[in-house]
Amino acid sequence: MVIDGVINSPHRRPQTAFSSPSFRKLSKSDELGNFSTVVRRHQFLLTALALLAFLCTVYLYFAVTLGEDDSCSGLTGTQKALCHAQHVKQTVSKGKLKIL
Template sequence: MVLDSIVSSPMRRSQSLRKQRDELGSWSALAQRHRFLLTALVLLAFLCTIYLYFAITLGAAGSCSRLTGTQRAVCQLERAKASVSEGKLKFA
């Protein structure tokens, strides 16, 4: 009797572990449970990509871009001083 319980015990443990793994589910079950969160994450990533594209594209075309030489340097210096005084940090 004791010998039977020792022999069958590891089998029961492996079955219970397998059952727990099945209850947790596969990747498809996990995706179905969290479909709303995954959709929101994809939408957020898409919107952030669009925002960054326009921020970089439109931010690069400043008022100093058409100037050349000394005028451009003076313009950029004035813009840097204005942004520091306003508390903004600019990388241009």
């Protein structure tokens, strides 16, 4: 037996077309919100980005300050090329190849 019409239930709210807030047309400023709203919505991503930037800064600081000293820095031309070739030969003979 099929009942035509709407079944009324005490747990069901009546739905009217286009009455919910999702159907309302929002202006461009309402969609984006103000600055504090954007910060609150993306707080996790902004925190992760700040932490990543800090860690990269620390890594680069130590990579530059504790990096290998270049003994060929004062040389020019063929002398510099021979010095680099000599360093490469020494590292390959030790079994460790370090890419500069």
